[in-house]
Amino acid sequence: MNILLRNVMERLVRTGNLAIVDPGGSTHTFGDGTGPRITIAIRTQHAERAIGFDPMLAVPETYMDGEVDVVEGDLIDLLRIAYQNMGPSGLDVAWTRALESARSAFRRFQQINTTVRAKRNVARHYDLSPELYRLFLDNDMQYSCAYFESPDVTLEEAQLAKKRHIAAKLDLRPGQTVLDIGCGFGGLSLYLARNFDVDVVGITLSEEQHAIATERAHAEGLDAHVHFELRDYRDLSERFDRIVSVGMFEHVGVNHYRTFFDKCATLLKPDGVMLLHSIGRFGPPTATNAFIRKHIFPGGYIPALSEVLPSVERAGLMTGDVEILRLHYAETLRHWRQRFLANRERIKSIYDERFCRMWEFYLVGSEAAFRWQDLMVFQIQLTRSNSVLPITRQYMLETEKGLAEHEAAEPGHLPEKSSHSRMSEPGE
The missing domain is CATH 3.40.50.150 (Vaccinia Virus protein VP39)
Structure with missing residues (x-):
C-alpha cells in the first residue's frame, strides 16, 4: 500500500473494523476492531494513488469503474465507518483539507446557472x-x-x-x-x-x-x-x-x-x-x-x-x-x-x-x-x-x-x- 493512502486511512479510521486488500494482494487493517468487519479490494495502482490523493472523489469514481469492490459487508457499512470517523468537519488530512477549501472557493463559478x-x-x-x-x-x-x-x-x-x-x-x-x-x-x-x-x-x-x-x-x-x-x-x-x-x-x-x-x-x-x-x-x-x-x-x-x-x-x-x-x-x-x-x-x-x-x-x-x-x-x-x-x-x-x-x-x-x-x- 502506498504511503499516501496509508496516511489517509490511519488518520481517518480510528474506530471500526476496516480491511483493505491492496493491488498486490496484501491485507491491511485499520480501526480499533469494533463492529463488523468491512473489507474492500483495491484492484489497481491507479485507484490506490487516486484515493490517497483525493478520497472524496476517487473512492466513488474508482468504484464506478470497477477498480474498487466491497468484498465483505456492503457500501452502506463502508460509508458508515468513513462518515462516523470523519465527522461533519470532513477528513482531517492536510492536502484533502486544501482540496476541499479550493472547491469551496470556486463553488460560485461552478454554479453560474444561466x-x-x-x-x-x-x-x-x-x-x-x-x-x-x-x-x-x-x-x-x-x-x-x-x-x-x-x-x-x-x-x-x-x-x-x-x-x-x-x-x-x-x-x-x-x-x-x-x-x-x-x-x-x-x-x-x-x-x-x-x-x-x-x-x-x-x-x-x-x-x-x-x-x-x-x-x-x-x-x-x-x-x-x-x-x-x-x-x-x-x-x-x-x-x-x-x-x-x-x-x-x-x-x-x-x-x-x-x-x-x-x-x-x-x-x-x-x-x-x-x-x-x-x-x-x-x-x-x-x-x-x-x-x-x-x-x-x-x-x-x-x-x-x-x-x-x-x-x-x-x-x-x-x-x-x-x-x-x-x-x-x-x-x-x-x-x-x-x-x-x-x-x-x-x-x-x-x-x-x-x-x-x-x-x-x-x-x-x-x-x-x-x-x-x-x-x-x-x-x-x-x-x-x-x-x-x-x-x-x-x-x-x-x-x-x-x-x-x-x-x-x-x-x-x-x-x-x-x-x-x-x-x-x-x-x-
Missing part, C-alpha cells in the same frame, strides 16, 4: 429513461424526500404523507391559482388540483418530466385545472395565490438566490403563501460533494440556512414557518436503494454496469450523508404579509388530518408497490 446552462444541467439527470425512475420511485414518481409519520410505513404511504404535509402548509382555498416550480413528474400538482379544486401551473426544464406530467393530467381528466410547461422560473410574469417548490431549489445555485426570491416575491399575490422544500445542511456553507457535482447533479448546490434567509429578507418576503426534517430523507433513500438493487439487472439492460455502480454509490452516499453527516431537509413557509395565515399551526394539523381521513375512506386509494416490481405506471 437559463441555457440550467436546462442542460437538468437534462443530464432528469431526462434519463423514465423507466429508470419507475423502477425505484413510488407509484406517484415522487423524486424528493418523503415524510415518515412512523418508521414502518411504506414508501407510497410516506410520499402521500409528504404531499399532505406540504398542502396543509399552503392553506389552500377552492378557485385559487398555484405555481409549482420544478413540478417533477407532476404528482404534487395533480394532488393539489384533485383535492382542493385549484388551478395549477407546473413548470420544469426536463422534457421527459414535462411529457409524463402532461400525459398524467390528461389521463386523470384534469387538463382544465392542471397545465405543465417547459419554462424557467425566471421567464414567468403571471401572479399566483400560492407557490410551491419541492426539490428544485438545490439546482438554483447560490449566485442566483436573490434572483429566485425576488422573482417569487413578484409572482406571489399580496395575500399569497409560498412553501419551499429543499435539501439543506446543518453546518456552515461549503462546496458541493465533488462526485455529486461531476457525475450526478452538475450545477447543484445544497445550502446552509444562513445562505438562504438573507435573500428571503432582501426580497421582502416574511418567514412564517420553518421545519427541519432530519432523517426522513435517509429513510427515503434507503427505500430507493433497495428498489434500485431489486431491479438492478433491468436497469443494467437499459444502461450498463458502470451506470449501475455510479447510481448505487449516489444513492448509498446520499443516504449515508443524511444519517451521519450534516444534511437535512428544510421547509420554509413564506408570505408577503404577516396577517395572511392563522397565528397557530392548528390549521395545518386539521388539514392533514382531514386529508388522511378522506384518503383512507377511498377504496384502493394507495396501491402497494412490490420492491421487486419491474415496471409500474405512474398514478395513485
Whole structure:
C-alpha cells in the first residue's frame, strides 16, 4: 500500500473494523476492531494513488469503474465507518483539507446557472429513461424526500404523507391559482388540483418530466385545472395565490438566490403563501460533494440556512414557518436503494454496469450523508404579509388530518408497490 493512502486511512479510521486488500494482494487493517468487519479490494495502482490523493472523489469514481469492490459487508457499512470517523468537519488530512477549501472557493463559478446552462444541467439527470425512475420511485414518481409519520410505513404511504404535509402548509382555498416550480413528474400538482379544486401551473426544464406530467393530467381528466410547461422560473410574469417548490431549489445555485426570491416575491399575490422544500445542511456553507457535482447533479448546490434567509429578507418576503426534517430523507433513500438493487439487472439492460455502480454509490452516499453527516431537509413557509395565515399551526394539523381521513375512506386509494416490481405506471 502506498504511503499516501496509508496516511489517509490511519488518520481517518480510528474506530471500526476496516480491511483493505491492496493491488498486490496484501491485507491491511485499520480501526480499533469494533463492529463488523468491512473489507474492500483495491484492484489497481491507479485507484490506490487516486484515493490517497483525493478520497472524496476517487473512492466513488474508482468504484464506478470497477477498480474498487466491497468484498465483505456492503457500501452502506463502508460509508458508515468513513462518515462516523470523519465527522461533519470532513477528513482531517492536510492536502484533502486544501482540496476541499479550493472547491469551496470556486463553488460560485461552478454554479453560474444561466437559463441555457440550467436546462442542460437538468437534462443530464432528469431526462434519463423514465423507466429508470419507475423502477425505484413510488407509484406517484415522487423524486424528493418523503415524510415518515412512523418508521414502518411504506414508501407510497410516506410520499402521500409528504404531499399532505406540504398542502396543509399552503392553506389552500377552492378557485385559487398555484405555481409549482420544478413540478417533477407532476404528482404534487395533480394532488393539489384533485383535492382542493385549484388551478395549477407546473413548470420544469426536463422534457421527459414535462411529457409524463402532461400525459398524467390528461389521463386523470384534469387538463382544465392542471397545465405543465417547459419554462424557467425566471421567464414567468403571471401572479399566483400560492407557490410551491419541492426539490428544485438545490439546482438554483447560490449566485442566483436573490434572483429566485425576488422573482417569487413578484409572482406571489399580496395575500399569497409560498412553501419551499429543499435539501439543506446543518453546518456552515461549503462546496458541493465533488462526485455529486461531476457525475450526478452538475450545477447543484445544497445550502446552509444562513445562505438562504438573507435573500428571503432582501426580497421582502416574511418567514412564517420553518421545519427541519432530519432523517426522513435517509429513510427515503434507503427505500430507493433497495428498489434500485431489486431491479438492478433491468436497469443494467437499459444502461450498463458502470451506470449501475455510479447510481448505487449516489444513492448509498446520499443516504449515508443524511444519517451521519450534516444534511437535512428544510421547509420554509413564506408570505408577503404577516396577517395572511392563522397565528397557530392548528390549521395545518386539521388539514392533514382531514386529508388522511378522506384518503383512507377511498377504496384502493394507495396501491402497494412490490420492491421487486419491474415496471409500474405512474398514478395513485
